[in-house]
Amino acid sequence: MAEQKRDYYEVLGISKGASADEIKKAYRRLAKENHPDLHPGDAAAESRFKEVNEAYEVLSDPDKKARYDQFGHAGVDPNFGAGGYGGFDGNFDFGDLGDIFGSFFGGGFGGGTRRANPNAPQRGESIRLGLTISFEEAAFGCEKAVTVERLEQCGTCHGSGCAPGTTPEVCDQCHGTGTVQVRRQTPMGVFATSSPCPKCGGKGRIIHQPCPDCKGAGVERRRRTIQATIPAGIDNGQTISIRGQGHAGKNGGGAGDLLITITVRPHELFRREGTSVLCDAPITFAQAVLGAELEIPTIDGKVKYDLPEGTQSGTTFRLKGKGIPSINGRGRGDQYVTVYIETPRNLNREQKEALKKFADACGDNNYEDRKKFFKKFKK
Numbered sequence: 001m002a003e004q005k006r007d008y009y010e011v012l013g014i015s016k017g018a019s020a021d022e023i024k025k026a027y028r029r030l031a032k033e034n035h036p037d038l039h040p041g042d043a044a045a046e047s048r049f050k051e052v053n054e055a056y057e058v059l060s061d062p063d064k065k066a067r068y069d070q071f072g073h074a075g076v077d078p079n080f081g082a083g084g085y086g087g088f089d090g091n092f093d094f095g096d097l098g099d100i101f102g103s104f105f106g107g108g109f110g111g112g113t114r115r116a117n118p119n120a121p122q123r124g125e126s127i128r129l130g131l132t133i134s135f136e137e138a139a140f141g142c143e144k145a146v147t148v149e150r151l152e153q154c155g156t157c158h159g160s161g162c163a164p165g166t167t168p169e170v171c172d173q174c175h176g177t178g179t180v181q182v183r184r185q186t187p188m189g190v191f192a193t194s195s196p197c198p199k200c201g202g203k204g205r206i207i208h209q210p211c212p213d214c215k216g217a218g219v220e221r222r223r224r225t226i227q228a229t230i231p232a233g234i235d236n237g238q239t240i241s242i243r244g245q246g247h248a249g250k251n252g253g254g255a256g257d258l259l260i261t262i263t264v265r266p267h268e269l270f271r272r273e274g275t276s277v278l279c280d281a282p283i284t285f286a287q288a289v290l291g292a293e294l295e296i297p298t299i300d301g302k303v304k305y306d307l308p309e310g311t312q313s314g315t316t317f318r319l320k321g322k323g324i325p326s327i328n329g330r331g332r333g334d335q336y337v338t339v340y341i342e343t344p345r346n347l348n349r350e351q352k353e354a355l356k357k358f359a360d361a362c363g364d365n366n367y368e369d370r371k372k373f374f375k376k377f378k379k
Contacts, residue, residue: 005073008055016069020060027056033239033259044123044257045241118178118204121253124151126246128259133230135267139299139324141232148226148258151219151247157211159248161218166209171200178204219248228260233275233327236264269297275324275333282342283307298322298335305337312369313341 012026039045067075153159174197196202210216246256291309323333
């Protein structure tokens with residue numbers, strides 16, 4: 001039996017009236033969060049990634065979206081409109097077309113739309129939260145304690161919802177399926193409609209003596225502090241997943257995940273582009289002319305750099321291996337330092353006279369760029 005698909009708007013976390021920009025924005029965020037490269041070996045993340053892409057493929061196409069809005073999943077099925085829909089021959093096999101007639105008859109019909117077994121194991125929901133870290137913590141990784149409120153299995157009933165020593169009763173009206181079916185005669189033929197069982201509320205079982213601690217819910221809300229390992233090289237906006245630290249599952253299903261989206265605080269000196277670190281460093285006129293040994297700050301600490309004679313303002317040099325570690329552990333990026341000449345201010349008379357003598361001694365012969373500029377200007 002094929003698994004029933006979730007509503008595409010629910011998958012992307014948007015309303016039915018969302019604009020094209022809102023659809024695209026939601027898709028990019030979820031695709032980035034669940035990308036297999038960030039969750040190697042995580043089958044659940046891979047499944048969510050495929051589900052998000054499938055939803056976006058339909059909702060980003062105006063024609064498919066219109067059919068989906070009118071007919072549900074059946075409207076974007078490759079076989080939609082084929083067969084006996086246009087010419088009734090008395091034999092219907094509508095499959096997922098229950099979504100079309102559900103609003104008329106109160107649920108699925110024809111046996112095509114089936115509810116999942118309410119007592120089958122169900123994985124718990126994931127928990128999402130944000131965490132702000134420093135530039136250096138993002139570069140080198142860190143350990144952070146995060147506090148979450150989550151649903152955990154009740155310690156008294158172990159998730160059954162029943163008082164100790166008792167068990168739930170299988171609903172005699174739906175026989176544990178959680179749904180009841182009614183056959184209706186319509187102008188188009190006889191249709192079987194399904195809806196949640198009114199006796200058990202769609203749960204498939206009835207608890208006569210609820211657990212005194214969880215009141216029959218099978219779970220309790222608790223506050224927990226969890227140690228999160230932030231990998232070296234993580235970037236602003238990326239999300240890490242901690243398996244099994246989300247809400248508890250139902251009927252023996254596994255717990256969901258804890259998804260932490262990282263925000264990196266800006267640094268006073270450094271900027272980041274991928275695994276590269278960028279910064280600007282002021283130098284004096286004398287250092288630019290004569291060359292000098294500079295002390296350059298990096299994320300590892302200060303390093304020495306020999307500035308060559310005649311360095312021009314705006315020159316960029318590279319410090320190899322002084323950038324951000326790659327998040328996959330394959331080496332580090334570089335640091336790029338752009339120097340600019342800081343013009344001295346508030347010179348005294350002696351300093352001004354010395355500077356004038358220097359300018360007179362140089363003339364225009366030592367200023368090649370200036371000579372080229374005025375030569376082009378004359379032309």
